[in-house]
Amino acid sequence: MNAAAESARAVVLVSGGLDSATVLAIAREQGFACYALSIDYGQRHRAELASARRVAASQEVVRHEVFRLDLSQFGGSALTDGSLAVPDGPQEGIPITYVPARNTIFLAVALGWAEVLGARDLFIGANAVDYSGYPDCRPAFIQAFTELANLATKAGVEGEQFSVHAPLIDLSKSDIVQRGMKLGVDFGLTLSCYDPGPGDRPCGVCDACRLRARGFAGAGIQDPGLC
Amino acid sequence: MNAAAESARAVVLVSGGLDSATVLAIAREQGFACYALSIDYGQRHRAELASARRVAASQEVVRHEVFRLDLSQFGGSALTDGSLAVPDGPQEGIPITYVPARNTIFLAVALGWAEVLGARDLFIGANAVDYSGYPDCRPAFIQAFTELANLATKAGVEGEQFSVHAPLIDLSKSDIVQRGMKLGVDFGLTLSCYDPGPGDRPCGVCDACRLRARGFAGAGIQDPGLC
Numbered sequence: 001m002n003a004a005a006e007s008a009r010a011v012v013l014v015s016g017g018l019d020s021a022t023v024l025a026i027a028r029e030q031g032f033a034c035y036a037l038s039i040d041y042g043q044r045h046r047a048e049l050a051s052a053r054r055v056a057a058s059q060e061v062v063r064h065e066v067f068r069l070d071l072s073q074f075g076g077s078a079l080t081d082g083s084l085a086v087p088d089g090p091q092e093g094i095p096i097t098y099v100p101a102r103n104t105i106f107l108a109v110a111l112g113w114a115e116v117l118g119a120r121d122l123f124i125g126a127n128a129v130d131y132s133g134y135p136d137c138r139p140a141f142i143q144a145f146t147e148l149a150n151l152a153t154k155a156g157v158e159g160e161q162f163s164v165h166a167p168l169i170d171l172s173k174s175d176i177v178q179r180g181m182k183l184g185v186d187f188g189l190t191l192s193c194y195d196p197g198p199g200d201r202p203c204g205v206c207d208a209c210r211l212r213a214r215g216f217a218g219a220g221i222q223d224p225g226l227c
Numbered sequence: 228m229n230a231a232a233e234s235a236r237a238v239v240l241v242s243g244g245l246d247s248a249t250v251l252a253i254a255r256e257q258g259f260a261c262y263a264l265s266i267d268y269g270q271r272h273r274a275e276l277a278s279a280r281r282v283a284a285s286q287e288v289v290r291h292e293v294f295r296l297d298l299s300q301f302g303g304s305a306l307t308d309g310s311l312a313v314p315d316g317p318q319e320g321i322p323i324t325y326v327p328a329r330n331t332i333f334l335a336v337a338l339g340w341a342e343v344l345g346a347r348d349l350f351i352g353a354n355a356v357d358y359s360g361y362p363d364c365r366p367a368f369i370q371a372f373t374e375l376a377n378l379a380t381k382a383g384v385e386g387e388q389f390s391v392h393a394p395l396i397d398l399s400k401s402d403i404v405q406r407g408m409k410l411g412v413d414f415g416l417t418l419s420c421y422d423p424g425p426g427d428r429p430c431g432v433c434d435a436c437r438l439r440a441r442g443f444a445g446a447g448i449q450d451p452g453l454c
Binding site (some may be wrong): 055056065066068069070071073074075076094098099100101102104105107108109111112113115116128135136138140141144146147150151153154156157 | 230294295297321323325329334335336341362365374375378
């Protein structure tokens, strides 16, 4: 019998970046049988979905689903609207790479799958430090979603409690890199860039690339993803 | 200049059933420029999407989007899993036609579109009277989603408030029929059945058909949709 099949199940949002790869390793370390969920939302950087598959396979999840919902139908973000450029330098305020209601939508889908699976734990790589410009990466958002989950579902009505885990929420990028390395995450499988070039080569100048570079530099580790 | 273009915008979830057709008429009556959103979620009764198109067109919405996200990938409901039958009689407790986290997912998508459109008002046909078995049709759920919306979004962070309108939430089906009739809704365009037969003919025995029949009977009106 597979020991993992007896463990409590968790749905883990896995984007293909280094944050969610680390979150998946944390969920596994906590003993959860992990169901990885990636969202194909019409993102410019769809190459991250191939990374998500590699990450999910390398960490031996019970199942990996890629769920398609095309937010480019609405546009409104540089990540989903081809007519808006990804900025190549630091931004003030909420950046144009913010995708309206993205984490609300992703967690809602994760909640639906969790209810079907009998899972009561959701994991997300939201981070309030580096991504302070994204409203849906804040602890108050995670708390509000947890309350919603317990009102929205059959399981919640029947008295079971959902937990939304955001274990990276107050960590710096360097902390995340160090945490992932300790857990054996292969960051060479991950892709963070918002606007990769031919061969999925990171652009090196978008917010996501700069934060990643700073994270590895701060941790004193060479990024295996840039080789 | 089009007067509607100057009105405040609202995103209205339109399923193709009589409840949401009435909600759309209420939103229009309140002066909103209406953006209708229908979700193609892999439902067994996809015929309702054709009804949604007819309803949206008949009420002259500014725009109608059909957004695809395939919840049948997860299953777990008689509405999205072909291996589960739609019950042909009354059910105890939360029925098998409950779709895990459906209204959470639908409102999350509506919120994303609203933010792109600059709309601050969402309308949903949730009803706590007839659908008391569905956890995500209760006032507490609507309230919790509203709080989430204001934390989750750029607009919320910038101090604007979202309103989630569920104007039918405490109405009986007869009340809804009467309200819709007063507003000139053409119920002949709507389809409520969970499991329509050939030619999209309502089955007459599922929960949705029985509630609809009771609603028209209570209102003393003949259902034009059954002709």
